[in-house]
Amino acid sequence: MKVGVVTFPGTLDDRDAARAVRFAGAQAISLWHGDADLHGVDAVILPGGFSYGDYLRCGAISRFASVMQSIIKRANDGMPLLGICNGFQVLCEAHLLPGALTRNHELHFLCRDQKISIENTTSAWTTSYSQGQEIVIPLKNGEGSFQCDDQTLAALENEGRIIARYVGENPNGSRNLIAGITNERGNVVGLMPHPEHAIDTLTGPTPEGLGFFTSLLHSMAGK
Template sequence: MRIGVVTFPGSLDDGDAARAARLAGAEAVRLWHGDPDLHGVDAVVLPGGFSYGDYLRCGAIARFAPVMESIIDAARGGLPVLGICNGFQVLCEAHLLPGALTRNQHLHFRNRDQWLKVEATNTAWTNGFTPGQEILIPVKNGEGCYVADPATLDRLEAEGRVIARYINGNPNGSQRDIAGITNEAGNVVGIMPHPEHAVEALTGPSLDGLGFFTSVLRALAGSSAAGSQAGGQQ
């Protein structure tokens, strides 16, 4: 399986995301922001960083990159897409996910290991976890406060689209302790903490982040198997 990792001007964690994909067992394919060709990848990661210098708003310019036009179309067609930190911001700006990420309530940058509770495990990126599982992955953001209007928040809750919540302290003031969400189809996920920084014992703080990358490989393998069975029945 081929996981594409986008590089925008200002991306910081694209190399880490590519390494996490390889550790999970995938082939990492580097995608350039100015090239609309997705090169046949099976899934895409929008990494953390400061795309286009965070000018206007975080992710606001990246949303219009040529590669994003292709990703938006592909995501609406079912391509699994994971947005991490700045990538989560880009997904919201692109309206693939609802809500927005704003300045941390305390107006300080936060960089620490953070406990999360996984809630939705029916997505392409979280199916390897169990509901209620607690995981430890790093968080590092200055504009990671998830906000949305009450109706949107209620809809996310009712539809089971909150994939993870902060526990043992909310690092940025996100409403309802939301750390990550998914779209209705479950193929697009945005998460503010950094699972790609929790994939090796050497750098820690855990191996919990690897589950996001192995989950998408499981989802893709399941889709391939279902497609083969359907083809054989025709």
């Protein structure tokens, strides 16, 4: 299986995302923001960082990159797509996911290990987890507060589309402690914390983030 990892100007976590893909047992393919060719990948990851310097607002310019036009089309056709941190912001800007990521409620950049609870285990990126499983992975963001209107929030809750919630104190002011969501189909997932930084105990606080990447392989193998 080939998993594309996109690099925008300002991307920071593409190498860690590619490493996580390889750890899971897939082949990581580098995708450049200005190239519309997805090179035959089976899935795509939009990694964290500060794409295009976060000018205008986070993810606003990236959404119009050449590579995103191809990704949007493929995602709408069912291709698995994971946006981590800045990637989550890009997915919201591209209207592949609802809502928006805004400034943290205390207006500080966060960088810490964070416990989250896996709420949805049916998406393409979460089948390796059990319902309610709590894991610890890094969280690092300045604009990670998930916000949406009441109607959208009710739909996310009622349709089981919340992928993960923060456990304990709300770190950034996200509505209903939301750390990640999915689209209706379950192939597109946005996650604010960073599972790619927690795939082994040598480089992360736990290896518990690896499940996001092994889930993809399991999901695709079942098709």
